[in-house]
Amino acid sequence: MKTISCYEAVKRIFELLEGELTRTKKEELDGHISTCRDCCNRFEFEELLKKKLQKASGQEKTPKRLVKRIDSLLKSF
Amino acid sequence: MEKKKEEFSILLRNCMDVMYRVALRRTNEKSKAEDLVAESCLKAWKSFGNLRDHKSFKSWILRILTNTYISHYRKAKTTPEPIYESEFLKENEDFSLFEQLSSPFVLYNTNPEKEFLNKIFSIDLKKAVDSLPEAYGEVVTLCCLEDIPYKEAAKILKLPVGTVRSRLHRGKAILQKILWEYGKERRYI
Numbered sequence: 001m002k003t004i005s006c007y008e009a010v011k012r013i014f015e016l017l018e019g020e021l022t023r024t025k026k027e028e029l030d031g032h033i034s035t036c037r038d039c040c041n042r043f044e045f046e047e048l049l050k051k052k053l054q055k056a057s058g059q060e061k062t063p064k065r066l067v068k069r070i071d072s073l074l075k076s077f
Numbered sequence: 078m079e080k081k082k083e084e085f086s087i088l089l090r091n092c093m094d095v096m097y098r099v100a101l102r103r104t105n106e107k108s109k110a111e112d113l114v115a116e117s118c119l120k121a122w123k124s125f126g127n128l129r130d131h132k133s134f135k136s137w138i139l140r141i142l143t144n145t146y147i148s149h150y151r152k153a154k155t156t157p158e159p160i161y162e163s164e165f166l167k168e169n170e171d172f173s174l175f176e177q178l179s180s181p182f183v184l185y186n187t188n189p190e191k192e193f194l195n196k197i198f199s200i201d202l203k204k205a206v207d208s209l210p211e212a213y214g215e216v217v218t219l220c221c222l223e224d225i226p227y228k229e230a231a232k233i234l235k236l237p238v239g240t241v242r243s244r245l246h247r248g249k250a251i252l253q254k255i256l257w258e259y260g261k262e263r264r265y266i
Contacts, residue, residue: 014249018220020227038179045175045190050221052194053252056202057222062097066111070093070118074086077122 004032009039016043017050085125088134089118095135095223096142102207102218103146113150117142136229139219143233165254166247174253178266196265197256205255213248220245 004012012029015021021029033040096117100110121138128137166172178190209217219230220241227245231238260266 014246018227018245019224041179041188041190042175045179045194048191048194049174049253052197052199053202053206054222056199057098057206057218058094059199059203060094060098060101062093062114063107063111066097066114067093069111069115070089073115073118074082074089074122077082077085 001031002028004028006032006036006039009033009036010042013039013043013046017046081125084131085122088131089121089138092135092138096138098223099139099215099218100142100146102214103143103211104150105207109150113142113146116149117145120145133229136225136233139225140233143235165258166251170250172250172254172257174257177257193260193265196263197260201256201259201263205252205259208255209248209251213244213251216241216244217248217252221249 009029009032012021012025016026016029033043093114096114097110100113100117101107104110104113117138121141124141128134174193175190178193206214206217206222215234216230219225219233220227225233227238227241230236231241234241236244257266
């Protein structure tokens with residue numbers, strides 16, 4: 001398995017979190033993270049930040065008023 | 078006809094929250110976001126017969142929503158962007174919250190980065206996303222918050238994939254810089 005630098009690992013951490021990393025690249029990243037404390041911490045931090053951002057933004061649900069509006073729109077089709 | 082309508086209805090219901098959030102992010106106004114979603118649904122239904130692969134319904138309908146917004150709402154938008162890029166991050170400047178918070182001199186069992194994230198409120202996180210300039214906010218919303226693949230986001234926004242990647246990188250850097258400033262204001266750091 002190819003070894004990667006911390007610079008490359010950080011780049012791949014973001015790609016992994018966005019579901020854009022290939023299996024081979026993920027394995028190389030996993031290998032790096034398992035031996036590098038800084039990159040492991042970085043991964044945990046970015047993952048937690050993303051989850052918190054998604055939670056904060058995802059709280060906004062479709063208002064009931066709009067759901068009703070769409071329902072009547074669908075009935076009219 | 079009924080089967081087609083039922084299919085459309087199921088697919089639409091699965092996408093309504095994301096449509097509303099994207100619309101809200103773009104219009105910054107609940108009533109306009111609702112109008113945008115409703116108008117996009119109507120347009121989507123009219124051309125639903127042309128959609129070959131129902132798996133791509135989400136990106137297809139978000140593309141319709143984006144086009145509708147551009148043609149009708151963008152011109153009418155009177156409120157200026159909440160911030161300008163340069164206020165938070167200079168051109169060509171990069172920023173990482175982790176690098177600012179982590180220190181090689183801290184004790185092994187302390188974790189200032191996680192402590193910071195535990196202190197920051199949801200409202201600040203949301204405010205930070207809302208404060209992103211439009212060009213970055215739309216990419217961060219799609220790729221980071223809604224987990225839409227780069228290629229799909231590129232289609233939705235009619236941008237090259239490379240531009241999506243670079244805007245996402247920059248958008249996240251600005252977002253982290255905003256959170257850093259909030260953290261300093263609230264004395265979390």
